[in-house]
Amino acid sequence: MPAPARRLLPAQVHLPSGGVARLSDAAARARASSVFGAPAGRGGERASLGRCALDVQVLAGPSVLADARGAPLDPLGLPLTDAHVLRALLASAGVVPEEPGAYTCENCSAPFEVAPSGLLEIGPFTDGELDDPELDRPFDFGVSHPIPALRVGRSVCRAVRLVERTVEEAMPLLRLPDDGVLRVTPSLVVAMGIAALGRERRAPVIADALASAPDEAWAAIVDLYHEARYPARLLAVYRCQGCGARNDLDVPLDRELARAPLRAAGVDGADTNELGEPRPTRPGARARASASSAFPDLDGFEARVRAAAGRIYEARGVRNIDLFIDAGVPACDDGGEPLLGCYTPGTPADALGIAHPPEIRIFYRTFRSEAREDPGFDIDAEIEETIDHEVTHHLHHLAGSDPLDDEEHEQITREELRRVGHAEAVRRARRGALSDVAGFVRATWPAWLIAAVGTALAWCAGGR
Ligand SMILES: [Zn+2]
Ligand SMILES: [Zn+2]
Incomplete structure (x- = not known):
């Protein structure tokens, strides 16, 4: 090994x-x-x-x-x-x-x-720091959780209720070999801790309903199952070597119920539905495809961005800021979140006499992926907010200091601390683990802050 x-x-x-x-x-x-x-x-x-x-x-x-x-x-x-x-x-x-x-x-x-x-x-x-409101929030076993509709007996249900399970109670599920075939039996329903589908509480009826559930409903139940059995803190953050984006991965990788294929293709590729048939597409993929058709193409998007920028530049009394709509891989903030937009101050003429004007850059692909993930994403409102945000960075830059940028870096550091843990961050700082953001900031905050303000060239808007 x-x-x-x-x-x-x-x-x-x-x-x-x-x-x-x-x-x-x-x-x-x-x-x-x-x-x-x-x-x-x-x-x-x-x-x-x-x-x-x-x-x-x-x-x-x-x-x-x-x-x-x-x-x-x-x-x-x-x-x-x-x-x-x-x-x-x-x-x-x-x-x-x-x-x-x-x-x-x-x-x-x-x-x-x-x-x-x-x-x-x-x-x-x-260190016993399991009190984060998000990463350590206990699952709510007291309520029914909404899921896409599925047929249960003669009625249609839209909610599932889970109960807690001990290892022993879950053993029929934990013992199942990882051969990609899952037969939903009444004993498996009990092992999964599914107490009710809608009003139905009889395990054999629930098992029949799950065996013929639409992909969307099954995927939602599996996601809820993971939420109930695995604390949100059981995640790995992997920073892409190519683009620097943060990818959150399930820990451990081997789990008793495979999520519908999303990330771990090598594992989920063997995923099958409860009838033993392959699930070639993730249920969400279809919804995503239809949502993306409503998203404007690059030309349409650019027209909306330019119109919004015209209004905002005028309202805020700025001009001569280049506006670039970037259709490539979005840049990420220091926390690895893809950006909606970013601001780069202008530079005076260099040795060759070339000066660069300030620039606001808008990332088409981040807007598109946010819109896919959130059906309520208001494209025009988000465009306006992003441009306005970058104009604020511009004005702060002209004024000589950017409190908004400081705030954004502090936010990233706080987020990192919640995941790493406070005591651990202090230990790393003491060990001089300078490559670690949390430890680094903790250990050398004032020097770091001064250096960042002095050398930063780009002030960027968070992708979320
Ligand atoms: Zn990447
Ligand atoms: Zn910003």
């Missing part, structure tokens, strides 16, 4: 349920080599058992897992969410193997391969 850049399993971690668990790196590695080291195939247990169940076997090994007092902890009794955090930590430390997934950059479409768990930020788990 190759384990590059080996990380130790943390000795103690906080879990989403509020509990604390102790882990033994040595015991976990010994156990993993017997669970995963056994030759696969020939009807061996490993070949016929799902990945999640194998990870649970590792956690169940002698001395691997203990409670806060050191007493042995049976993983079967854990809430599923806690167990998935522990699985993520096993993969992150290379205790259990994770093959690289094949992905496509959301901004420039360049393919890349990475094993995402190695990129997980584990600080908040080891």
Whole structure:
């Protein structure tokens, strides 16, 4: 089992349920080599058992897992969410193997391969900082969640209600081999924790309904399932080497229910629907295609941008700012978010006598992808807001300081801190991990700020 850049399993971690668990790196590695080291195939247990169940076997090994007092902890009794955090930590430390997934950059479409768990930020788990309103928000089991319509018995339902599950209760699902075929049976419905589809609560009826559910409804249920069982904090942020965009990846990569194909083509390529038929297209892909037809082509978009700019330049009393509509790969902000627009101050004449006027650049493709993702995206309002925002950067630049730019950098730093964890950021700063944005800023804020203001050439509007 190759384990590059080996990380130790943390000795103690906080879990989403509020509990604390102790882990033994040595015991976990010994156990993993017997669970995963056994030759696969020939009807061996490993070949016929799902990945999640194998990870649970590792956690169940002698001395691997203990409670806060050191007493042995049976993983079967854990809430599923806690167990998935522990699985993520096993993969992150290379205790259990994770093959690289094949992905496509959301901004420039360049393919890349990475094993995402190695990129997980584990600080908040080891330091007990699991209180972020977004990354640590518990799933709401008390309400029904809306889904696209599906037929249940003789009625049509538009909501699903999930209940919590322990590892033991979910085991029929966790044990399923990863052969891409999922048969929805009543016991699987119970293991998934689907308590009701609309008003229907009988597992056999729910199983029949899911087996014939339209792709859109199934995909929505799978997404809700992931939300319920995996904390949002279980993500890896991969920065595209080509364009710098941030791509958020599921951790761990191996999960008990495959999401409809979106990112990990290498994994999801084997995805099949509940009838065992391939799902060649992601359900959302069709909706996206129809939405994109409503989005203006480049010429139409440019005309709207130029008209808006004319009005805004006049209203704000500015002129001679070049306006460029960029149809290429959008630039990204320092946090890796693709930009809607950006501002570059002009430069005085250089040695060759060439001067550059200030420029506002608008990124066509970011507008198009935002419009695809959000049906409520108001193209003209967003164009106006973006140009107005960039004009503000221009005026601040002329005035000699840009508080808007400072604010944007602080926002990116705060966001990074929430994911990395405050205590971890401080540790990195102390270690002088200057390549890390959070640690860097924390350690050298004033010098960094001065340098940034002094050297920055572009003030950019966030893509979101
Ligand atoms: Zn990219
Ligand atoms: Zn800005």
